[in-house]
Amino acid sequence: MRTALALLLAAAAAFANAPCDIIDPSLCVFPFPNDYFRPVGPSGVALTNYSNITWPLDADGKIFDVSNGWNGVNGFSPAQAAITYLPNASLSGTPNLPRLWNMETSLLATSVTALINAETGERVAHWVEADHSSDEWDAADPSKNKRAFMAWPAARLNGSTRYVFAVGPVAALGGGFVQPSPAFRAMRAGASFPGIEPERQAHFEKDIFPLAEAAGLSRGSLTIAWDFTTASDATWTHNMLSMRDQALALVGDNAAYSITSKTPTPRPGVAMEVDGFITVPWFLSSISPDIGTHIVIGSDGKPELQGYNDVPFKLIIPTSVANGSKPATAQYYGHGLFGSASELTNQYLDTEADENGWVMIGVNWIGLCSEDIISDAYMVANDLSLFGFIQARLHQAQTNALLAHRMLFTSLAADPILAVNGQPVLSKASPRRYYGNSLGGIMGSVFMSLSTDTTHGVLGVPGGPFGILLPRSKDFAALFDIIRLRYDNSLARISMMSAIQEQFTYLEPGGYVNHLWKDPLPNTPQHSVLIHYGQGDAQVNWVAAEWLGRSIGGMRAFDGTMRVRNCTLFGFEFVDNSAKLNGTDGGLMQGYYFDVPAENIPLENLPCASATDTHGKTRRTAHAMEQTRVFFEQDVIYNPCGGACHEQPSLCVWERVGRV
Structure with missing residues (x-):
């Protein structure tokens, strides 16, 4: 069988595109995910097909071996950030750019970015952030720290669906706007450019530029645009x-x-x-x-x-x-x-x-x-392309x-x-129930999507996907330091997070939680979960907990109990604090606030401060324990705090510290 697979992949090489997509010359694999790396083969099926130089070489010149499970997939992870590099971009200086705290603006025609479902033409909610995960490491030489431009979908994307990601005018540091790459500028103008095949230009003319314009971004304003298709x-x-x-x-x-x-x-x-x-x-x-x-x-x-x-x-x-x-x-x-x-x-x-x-x-x-x-640790230090053994063992x-x-x-x-x-x-x-914390909450969301023996679970301080979690977790700091030593620039490092996400999706929330409640897997009952998370968690970030909740669907929250950073409270159904809810009608997000100083809770993709880590606190509160008991015993969800849990603030954190 392995011989047959090797022959198939060898044959696939014959129809592969050039190793790199030149519309973003900053890194061979950018922009990502990208249907450029998913060509149609002789059988008429489009499958991922990277070369061994598509992903960055490490500091020793070692290739990222794509034969280790990376090629031959019918699409990309639905839990992946759209990522590119816009030189000298000023996110704070760009009006109408959807950020973590106002991601609902990404649905407006005025939004500078558009994540578009190509089948329906509808905008998909997302937020944009710059990659800050290398800031401290590259502090001595800021020129090495090129911050990738990342757009995270607010929830898991649909499977087997083509998406277009388009970026309009983005302000540049020092004035003016970020300029398109020469290749993309030529494509935008309909002009020929070395390395851009006529078939690709025709694809953009038919399937990308019109969708961007219909979403409100004029062709001439585009800084970059591309498409990708999620796997089934x-x-x-x-x-x-x-x-x-x-x-x-x-x-x-x-x-x-x-x-x-x-x-x-x-x-x-x-x-x-x-x-x-x-x-x-x-x-x-x-x-x-x-x-x-x-x-x-x-x-x-x-x-x-x-x-x-x-x-x-x-x-x-x-x-x-x-x-x-x-x-x-x-x-x-x-x-x-x-x-x-x-x-x-x-x-x-x-x-x-x-x-x-x-x-x-x-x-x-x-x-x-x-x-x-x-x-x-040995795999991270020596060959990240062998990451697949982790997801195999997780199965x-x-x-x-x-x-x-x-x-x-x-x-x-x-x-x-x-x-x-x-x-x-x-x-x-x-009665049969599931309860897990931290990784037990993360993997618990998969367990609760699969179990045929229980329908009720409590996920303590969970989150997903790992692409959001890892840079925001102090637990990953040591392994990330190894990656920093192996890859000498920030763009290469964050691209490795994208690579890892493609493998993690086989056994992590991004691959399963859309089936937990709203669309059960075959021969599997519908499940309902409580999600408990804490502001200031330095190990499993609240941003990932909210992404998980949106992706499950049917998740509710009590008024005043989740006013943490995302002041728009986008993606959840809010109910009165006095309501008693039927657990089988959907789950609940319950946030806890532990008076962590705002400066210890970064908005960027960085961990919260270790000194005020709340990771182990939520599960030990009497309120969380009582809410769990009633849910498990009575199938009732109620607000044990009566209102805000643990002195939750009335203002968004960045408002309290003057950050916008």
Whole structure:
């Protein structure tokens, strides 16, 4: 099969465009995403086709090897920023440029930028930002810090859809306007230019310039414009759905397990802490976190079973369930970045579990758990083109988690450790829920898009996509420093974030959450989630939490409880603080404010200040705990704060510090 794929890609090279798109000469892969890198092949199908010099070479001259899963895709990630470079652009000096705090203006004909659904001609909400992720690194030599011009869609884009991104007049530092590249200026004028084929000029004449003009941007005013097509939804979900369905068919309600340790009353509120192994179907080429690990694909095009593997799990049985004072809920818990299922032993979880009768189980999010740290760091330091092994392991992680949750109320429920007076405390009739924080909130959004065993989940401090998250997270700082050493200019570095996003989408919110509530995946129920996030979070930024909420759809918010930065409150349905909502009618965003100084919460794509990091606070508030309990037990969403949560400000942060 690998030989056949190699032949296919070799044949594809024959119809590839030139390695670079010269309408943005700043970087070979810019502008991105871009249908220039998705030519139509001999079969009549358009697939991504990069050369090995399209993406930047690293400091040692090593190529970004596009044969490692980057070519042959039917489109681009729907969770990607449109990115280009406009030399000396002044965003603050450009009127009518949609920014994070007024992204709804991107829908107006007066907006300087237009993200256009080419099928409908409609504008799509987005915000524009400059890339500041290299500011500190390049402070000694500002000439090296070229800030990319980035447009983030306010929510996940539609699959299998062509979009046009067009930029009108943008002010330049020092006066005047940013000038188009020579190639684009010629195309705009309808003149020939070396390297611009007649077919491409004709495509712009027919499919790009008219759409930009219809959206309100005259052809002569354009600084740059291009188009890109998103991949089909099935591109991202195919392997995961197959692994889920195969695993559940193979294991069903009869997951084999072994218990390796039982610790009675390890902490207050916990009757028993149990460690063991669950036997799961394995679809990867390796059990260990080896670089190069991949999902093995069979002749039918689906993931192929490679055998079985024993995966460790942790189980917490609260005192209230063990003594019979509380009915039990079968709850899966998702841990944080580079952590493990041992996070189930946190004191705040002990308290919640005991108060609410949560019997909690968890396994490791392999791919981004403690056992992956060395492999992940080595890959970043040596060859980012091998990033695919992370998403492959994350596929198996979701499979393991879904099976562990099923086991909790089926085969494991029959074990004496889960019996009171000889009677099982859990069964298939028991309530089943999901709760996760940080990475557990991020991957929890995927879990809640896939689960056939629960319909209700709480995502604590989550976000998506990783392209928004990573530059805004202090947790990524060390890995980003490695990337900075490997790529010697800011444009190359941020392009690597775009590359990573293309792979992450196979197993992250951007590939799945449009199916969580409004368009369930095949043989999957509709799900409803609460999203809890905190202003000032230095690890999972609130901007990413709001993007996640918009992308899920059907998300509501109480008046006064999410007045954080995005003063337009775009994309959510706001309801009265006194309302009691039915959880099955949609989810809820709940923001928390912890009096973090405004200067510690940058508007740019930078982390919030570590000194005032609120990442671990939201989940520990009594309000968040109570809202979770009522949602899980009664399917009711209410505002436990009665109004604003934790002294939330009435003004936008930038208004309080005089920033516009």
